[in-house]
Structures are given as structure tokens and as C-alpha cells.
Amino acid sequence: MAKTDGNVYTVIFATIMVIAVGGILSALAVGLKPAISENERFEKQQNILYAMGVNENVEGDNAVNFIPTDKVEAEFKNYIKESYIIQNGKLDNVADSIAFKIDMKKQSKLSKSERKLPLFIGERDGGKYYVIPMYGKGLWDAIWGYVALDKDLVVQGVYFDHKGETPGLGANIKERYFMDDFTGEQIMSKTQYAGISVAKGNNDPKNDDKTDNEVDALAGATITGDGVSAMIKSTLKLYIPHIKELNKKS
Amino acid sequence: MAILSKKDQRLILDPLADDNPITIQVLGICSALAITAQLKASIVMAIAVLFVMGVGNVVISLMRNIIPSKIRIIVQLIVVATLVIIVDQVLKAYAYSLSKELSVFVGLIITNCIIMGRFEAFALANGPARSFLDGIGNALGYGVILIIIGFFRELLGSGTLLGFKVLGDPIEKTGLYSIGYENNGFMLLSPMALIVVGLIIWVQRSRNKALIEEN
Numbered sequence: 373m374a375k376t377d378g379n380v381y382t383v384i385f386a387t388i389m390v391i392a393v394g395g396i397l398s399a400l401a402v403g404l405k406p407a408i409s410e411n412e413r414f415e416k417q418q419n420i421l422y423a424m425g426v427n428e429n430v431e432g433d434n435a436v437n438f439i440p441t442d443k444v445e446a447e448f449k450n451y452i453k454e455s456y457i458i459q460n461g462k463l464d465n466v467a468d469s470i471a472f473k474i475d476m477k478k479q480s481k482l483s484k485s486e487r488k489l490p491l492f493i494g495e496r497d498g499g500k501y502y503v504i505p506m507y508g509k510g511l512w513d514a515i516w517g518y519v520a521l522d523k524d525l526v527v528q529g530v531y532f533d534h535k536g537e538t539p540g541l542g543a544n545i546k547e548r549y550f551m552d553d554f555t556g557e558q559i560m561s562k563t564q565y566a567g568i569s570v571a572k573g574n575n576d577p578k579n580d581d582k583t584d585n586e587v588d589a590l591a592g593a594t595i596t597g598d599g600v601s602a603m604i605k606s607t608l609k610l611y612i613p614h615i616k617e618l619n620k621k622s
Numbered sequence: 623m624a625i626l627s628k629k630d631q632r633l634i635l636d637p638l639a640d641d642n643p644i645t646i647q648v649l650g651i652c653s654a655l656a657i658t659a660q661l662k663a664s665i666v667m668a669i670a671v672l673f674v675m676g677v678g679n680v681v682i683s684l685m686r687n688i689i690p691s692k693i694r695i696i697v698q699l700i701v702v703a704t705l706v707i708i709v710d711q712v713l714k715a716y717a718y719s720l721s722k723e724l725s726v727f728v729g730l731i732i733t734n735c736i737i738m739g740r741f742e743a744f745a746l747a748n749g750p751a752r753s754f755l756d757g758i759g760n761a762l763g764y765g766v767i768l769i770i771i772g773f774f775r776e777l778l779g780s781g782t783l784l785g786f787k788v789l790g791d792p793i794e795k796t797g798l799y800s801i802g803y804e805n806n807g808f809m810l811l812s813p814m815a816l817i818v819v820g821l822i823i824w825v826q827r828s829r830n831k832a833l834i835e836e837n
Contacts, residue, residue: 382690389697393704400711407715415718441718 414441416472417448423518423531424494424501425555426451434548451494452503456614458489463614468492476507476516489610493618494520501528502615508603511595512536515545515603521559523619525612526582527568530554532600542596553579553587559608561585567605570597626755633755637763644767645823646833649735654768655815657724661784664772666720668765670713672758674705674731675740679757682745689746698741699732706731736764771818779809 376382418438421427426447428437439447455471457464471490479487492503501520508515517532532545544550557568561583572589579587589597626634643649657663681701682689689697710728713721721728731737740760745753776782781789781799790797792805808814827833 376688376690377692378690382692385688385690386693386696389700393700397704397707400708404711404715408711408718411714411718415722 411441413472414444417444419531419533420492420494420503420505420518421447421451423503423520423529424451424496425520425529426494426496429548436546436548436551451496452492453495454493456491456493456618458491458610458614459487460485463491463617474505476505477514480507491611491614499528502611502618504607504611506603506607508599508606510534510537510545510599511542511593512538515596515599517600517603519554519604519608521608521615523615525559525615527554527557527559534596537596538593541590542593544590544593545596545600550587550590556582557587558583558585559604559612565609565612567601567608569601569605572597630752630755633752634759634762637756637759638766639763639826640830640833642763642767642826643736643739643760644764644819645826647736647739649739650764651816651819653730653734654764654771654819655812656730658768658771658815659775659779659810660723661769661772661776663720663723664768665765666713666717667724668761668768670709670728671731671734671737671764672761673709674702675737675757675761676754677757678702678705678737679740679745679753680750682741683748683750683753686746694746695738695742698738701741702732702737736760767819767822770822771815774818775809775815778806779814781805 376385418441421439421444422436426439428439429435430437438444449468452468455466455468457466457471457474471492474488474490476490479489490505492505494501494503500523502522503518503520506517506519513535515532515534515537517530519530520528522528530551532551534543534545537543537545554568557579559565559567566585569586570589571586572591572594576584576586577588637643640646644651644654653667657667678701682698685697706728709731710721713724713728740757744756748756773783776784777788781787781792787797789803790799792799
């Protein structure tokens, strides 16, 4: 019997291998972390600006085009004027970097009173934009995004992203033909808060009626769509009183 | 190639044509369908697999006499997984948008049948130098097909190559589009990749009758 067949040898080999591999990988992770987190920061800035309508989209083309990463840092400073944190029903003006660092995934797991909700205020062409980060559940995994409201609580733009929705179905929430439908949509039904529902079989597939609080659903993505509706509805509800409060101030 | 013996040359050249992992061994189809909608993603995937295959084959070959036979598949898996994580992290650090695009498929290199197949069939029984050549050869064979598919899908589907509008502008109707040419959006969907693979297999086998299996 070869020496490599023994149980003791096998166990020792496995142990050494795991330790060696673990060491290599953790060294790599530590070494690359600064570069990776910088990329993630740029991505978040791109997403926030995208929701505000600051992007390089081309009319008629269906591709999502962000502000390029080499410019996004400067553009972000240029457009985002103020940041707030809402905690326990109280609104606090904070430095942009503090609100920016809040991880919605972690916050969504905290209890209501501990949860910090960031709010970014941007200005573009003289108009004021309230950019709200959202975090929710799709069919397979997390979905998240940003929605920009103006002072009249009309949606000015959205950005959605997902971790693992079905390619070709639920994953299409990050396609322009879905996201563009939200622009101009009301979140209030007269004076009542209604959110926006991703509705199938609605009477307005071309989305001409912006006051019906509905956008047309994606075929084959019912649960992802429901997740988007629920995410918008539950998130915006927490922000609306504070946006009204901020409106009064200015 | 003079520095390599005839036998070693075949290790590199065979997988490029007559023993191609995709078209002849029909391995690694899943990634060939999934990420070839653009030429750029195909090229990056080819490079990533080239790295994992080349290094992985050498590592397995170096350890071939000390790997306990009872857990050899797990050891192979750990080697692939480690290399794939390295590729994934490096992409995230230096080519972030590309890594988002490739997303799960970089992780899927782990399950790419070509890699485990070459570890088990070749690296466990051969020295590191020959294993390296075998790994490079098979990865190149895989990459060549990936790049061919990516070329046709991006050209016919989006009218671009590596992002450059080679056929004119579809919106402003310049170039080919001015005479009524339209992009075929179907080329961007995975089923068309399967058809392109099928066409490549057809062309290859009709040129070399020896490759046709007997029923």
C-alpha cells in the first residue's frame, strides 16, 4: 500500500493544504481590498447620479451609460449638495461621506429604532432632487436601488440592481426600458401615499398615465417585480414626512 | 516551436483543432453560451481560463505524487477554487465593470468541466512541463472558439466589435444601416451561441471527415 493511502497521511495533507490556501487567499484579500473598495465607492456614486438623471445615456439606445469612473468622484461632489441621516424619526444633517458609507444591507437587519436611513440631496438645472437608497428582496437574492424624487414627490429617475435574479427575466430590472418607465410617476394617489406598483395586466402598458402609481411589469418576473414594488413602497414611506419637512425649510 | 519535441507540440496544437475541448470533446459549453455576447467578455474569459488551466495543471502535476488518492478530487477542486478566487479578486480590483459583467461566470470556471477533466486525465499522470503545455493548449482551444463565437455574436447582434461601431451607426443610419441593414437582436441571446457552436462543429467536421463519429 502506498504511503499516500493512509488515513493519518490524508488528514495531515488536508490540514496543511487548507491552512496554506487560507493563508494565500487572506493575504490576497487584504492586499487588494483598497482597490476593490474604491471601485465599489465609484459604483455607488455612479448609481446615485444615475438615479438623478446624471448619466451618459443616449436617446434611442437602450444601454445604461454611467458617468465614467475617472470623472464620477468630481461629478458627485458637484451634484450632491447635502446629506442627511434619518434615525428614530429624527432628521440629521451630516457630512456627505458619513451618509455615503451607510450600508443598506446591514441597516435592513437592524431594529427600527437603530436603523439609519441615508438621504442625499442633489441639485441639477436648478431643481432639487431627493435621492433615496433602497434595499429589498427579489426572487433569489437581494435587490437594491436608488430613487430620485423632486419636491412634489414625483419620481425623477431610478436605478435598480440585483445580486442574482434570473438572467433574461428578473435581471431585466436593471434594463433601461424598465427603469425609464418610473420617471415622472407619482408616488401619491391624490393626497394618500401609494408608492409605485409593478403591475401586470395593467390598463396602461405604454405608461402614458403617470398618476396611476403603476408601471408595466416584466414578463416572467412576477416575484422580482413584486419585490421592487414592496421595496419602493416600504422605503419611501419612511422618507416622505422628512422630505416634506425639508421642503418647508427651503 | 523547435525547442519542443513533436510530442510536446501536439499537446498545444491538438486542442486547437482536432481535439478541441468545445467542438470535439464538447466540454465547457455552458460558459461558451453564457458570456460570448460581446467579444471583450470572451477574450477576458479566455485569458482567465488560460491562467487557471496553466497554473492549475502545473500545481496538480507537482503534487501528483503526494496527493492522497482518497481525496484527490477535493484537492483538485481546492486548487481550481483558489485560482478562481484569485482571478475574481484581481478582476474586481483592476477591471471592475468587467467583473460585474462576468459576475457569476468567473465563479463558474470552478465547475468548468475542461479544467477538472485535464487535471484528472493529464496532470495527475504527467510532469509539470508537459502538464503546463497541455493546460495552455486546452485553454487556447477553448479560448479560440469563445473568441470566434464572441466575434460573430457582437458583430451581427450589436454591429460593434470591442465596442467600436464597425458597421456604422444604427441610430443615425450611417454605413450599412443606411441601406436598410438591421442588427439581429437574437444573436445576443444564448440560443444563438449554441447555433454558432453547431455551425463551427459542422464546418470543422465537414473539412476533416475523420472527426465524424460512427453511429
